[in-house]
Amino acid sequence: MQRGFRVTTRSTFRRAAIAGGGMVGRVHRQALSVLGIPLVGVLGSDPVRGEVLAHEWGADQAFTDIETLAASDVEVVHLCTPTGTHADYARVLIDAGKHVICEKPLATTAAAAEELTAAAARRGVVAAVPFVYRYYSAVREIRARVQHGDLGPITLLHGSYLQDWLLDPLASNWRVDAAAGGASRAFADIGSHWCDLIEWITGERFVKLVAQLSTSVPERPTPTGPSFSAPSAVGGPLMKVDTEDIATLLLRTDRGVPANLTVSQVSSGRKNRLWFEIDGASGSASFNHENPEQAWFGDAHGEMALFARGSGTAHATDRLPSGHPQGWDSAFTSFISDAYAAVDGESPEGLPTFADGAHAAHLVDAVLSSAQDEQWKEIAG
Numbered sequence: 571m572q573r574g575f576r577v578t579t580r581s582t583f584r585r586a587a588i589a590g591g592g593m594v595g596r597v598h599r600q601a602l603s604v605l606g607i608p609l610v611g612v613l614g615s616d617p618v619r620g621e622v623l624a625h626e627w628g629a630d631q632a633f634t635d636i637e638t639l640a641a642s643d644v645e646v647v648h649l650c651t652p653t654g655t656h657a658d659y660a661r662v663l664i665d666a667g668k669h670v671i672c673e674k675p676l677a678t679t680a681a682a683a684e685e686l687t688a689a690a691a692r693r694g695v696v697a698a699v700p701f702v703y704r705y706y707s708a709v710r711e712i713r714a715r716v717q718h719g720d721l722g723p724i725t726l727l728h729g730s731y732l733q734d735w736l737l738d739p740l741a742s743n744w745r746v747d748a749a750a751g752g753a754s755r756a757f758a759d760i761g762s763h764w765c766d767l768i769e770w771i772t773g774e775r776f777v778k779l780v781a782q783l784s785t786s787v788p789e790r791p792t793p794t795g796p797s798f799s800a801p802s803a804v805g806g807p808l809m810k811v812d813t814e815d816i817a818t819l820l821l822r823t824d825r826g827v828p829a830n831l832t833v834s835q836v837s838s839g840r841k842n843r844l845w846f847e848i849d850g851a852s853g854s855a856s857f858n859h860e861n862p863e864q865a866w867f868g869d870a871h872g873e874m875a876l877f878a879r880g881s882g883t884a885h886a887t888d889r890l891p892s893g894h895p896q897g898w899d900s901a902f903t904s905f906i907s908d909a910y911a912a913v914d915g916e917s918p919e920g921l922p923t924f925a926d927g928a929h930a931a932h933l934v935d936a937v938l939s940s941a942q943d944e945q946w947k948e949i950a951g
Contacts, residue, residue, distance in 0.1 A: 584669075584913055587611040587639055589659060590650030591623040594673055598648040599627050600899065601906040613639050615651075640666035646696075646913060649673060652744050653751045653758075657682040660697075664689045669696040669913050671906070674762060675934065676927030678752035680951065683931035687924040698909040699927035701766040703844060704920045705901035705908075707879040707887045708865040712848070712855045713771040715867070721850030727768050727821075727829035729846030731760045732837040736815060742790040748812045750793070754934045755813035757783075760844075761833035761937075762930040765821075768846060770920065774823035776933065778948050781940040783814035786836050817937065842898075862897060886919075 586607050588595050591614050602609050613633045614620030620632030633639040639647065640662045647663050649656060649672040657677045663670050664686065676699055677683040690697035703709060715721065735741060745751040745759060752758055769775055789808040815836045821829040834840075844859040853869045865877040879888060879896065887904045888896075908918035932951035940947040 583607055584645045584910060585610045585643060586646045586648065587613065587629075587633070587642070587644040588623075588627075588648040588650060589613040589633075589636065589639065590648075590652075590673075591615070591619060592650065595623075595648070595650035597899065597902055598650055598671075598906070601903040602648075604903050605907055605910070607906075607910065611639065611642065611644055613651075636662050639663070640668065645669060646671065646910070653678055654749060657686060660686050661689060664693050664695055664697070667693060667695060669909075671698045671700070671909050672924070672927070674699050674701065674927055675752055675758045675931060676924060677931060680928065680931040680935045683924070683928035684951070687928045690924050696909060696912045697924040698905075698912070699922050699924060699930075700902065700905050701763060701770075701922040701926060702898070702901045702905045703763055703767045703859070704770055704922060705887045705904040706857070706859075706862050707885040707896070708857055708862060708877060709767065709771065710885045710887055710920075711877045712857060712865050715853075715855065716772055716848065716850075720853055720867075721848060721855060722852035724772055724774060724825070724827050724848060724850050726849040727772070727774070727823070727827060727846070728831070728849075729764060729768075730832040730834075730843070731764045731845075732832070732840035732843045733760065733835045734838050734840050736787070736790075736835045737838055739787045739789075740791060742793045744793045746790055746793055746811055746813055747809070751813065752934070753813065753938055754783075754817075756815055756833045756835045757781075757817040757819075757937050758930075758934045760835070761817055761819070761831060762933060764831055764833070764844060764846065765933055766922065766926060766930060767844075768829070768848070770922075772848060774825060774827055776821045776829070776949055777824045778946055779819050779821040779933070779936055779940060780944065780946045781817060781819045781937040782944065783937070783941040784816040784818075785811050785813070786815045787811060814941075817941075819937065862901075 610630045611633050612623040612629045614623050617634050624632040636659045646669045653675050745755050792807050792809050817833040819831045847856040856866045863879045868874045908921045911918045929951050936947040936949045
């Protein structure tokens with residue numbers, strides 16, 4: 571067995587349920603299957619959809635509503651419903667003593683996200699949010715070198731997160747509607763990933779920002795399909811888009827480090843390009859999610875090097891031997907594995923929690939506020 575190859579085994583298997591049957595719900599189902607964790611129930615958007623999901627996913631039962639799920643003997647609930655439902659659903663589940671893995675954004679407001687974070691702490695349950703880009707081995711290599719001081723004091727943080735799944739004016743999704751997904755879309759959905767990743771790697775904390783938001787497609791068909799799906803059929807009723815397609819930010823950290831970020835869901839050819847560079851006084855490091863097995867490093871002498879997973883330091887996120895490419899699904903499975911390890915009483919390094927989700931919600935609030943008057947805003951929380 572090659573160094574770093576990790577096989578996940580569990581001595582205790584928890585009873586799991588998934589609420590929500592869209593694209594990300596299926597990713598949660600796959601992770602549970604890989605880890606051998608039994609799926610005992612599902613909650614669909616309606617009872618008929620729930621029965622279909624239970625059959626497709628091999629679940630023991632379909633719950634009719636969140637209260638029935640909360641009253642069951644399920645131990646861990648994966649909350650994969652539209653963002654507008656998260657606060658109400660998570661509140662009921664936490665009150666019932668369930669461990670909750672809630673998709674992000676955690677809530678549509680920072681106040682609700684803080685309330686959920688406090689409720690989980692009081693109840694003593696594990697409450698995790700899938701900021702899964704922490705679980706790439708190349709990302710962990712960059713973090714290790716930053717913590718070791720290889721880059722020297724951080725001087726600049728910059729990058730982008732670009733997608734194109736909403737480039738077509740006929741493409742739509744529930745996230746487009748602020749009532750379902752919250753007032754911010756592009757930043758809340760993907761820009762928050764970038765900010766979380768940078769803060770976790772560097773130990774810096776964003777404390778202020780100025781932002782501009784732009785909507786390039788003012789009207790779209792009424793949402794019917796899942797994320798990243800083909801454009802809706804022509805002829806459906808159009809709705810006014812009240813969430814952004816593009817966000818551009820200048821930020822500053824608690825140590826005074828400047829940062830800039832561009833976020834877009836309408837950048838042609840960019841399917842899921844999360845890219846960042848961290849510049850320090852003696853070195854730089856960058857990561858590109860379109861090539862997730864590698865990290866780039868440069869030093870003050872002009873030397874450049876690539877880290878490829880499986881070469882050099884082993885990381886806990888190495889689920890496969892070197893030469894066997896790992897992708898987003900592997901990172902996601904590592905996150906789910908860590909969440910269940912926390913349920914079993916362990917303290918896995920880097921597990922993102924509701925506190926991280928609440929911080930992201932404060933970032934969203936600052937972005938929305940700044941976009942209104944184009945002024946710098948302090949980031950609460």
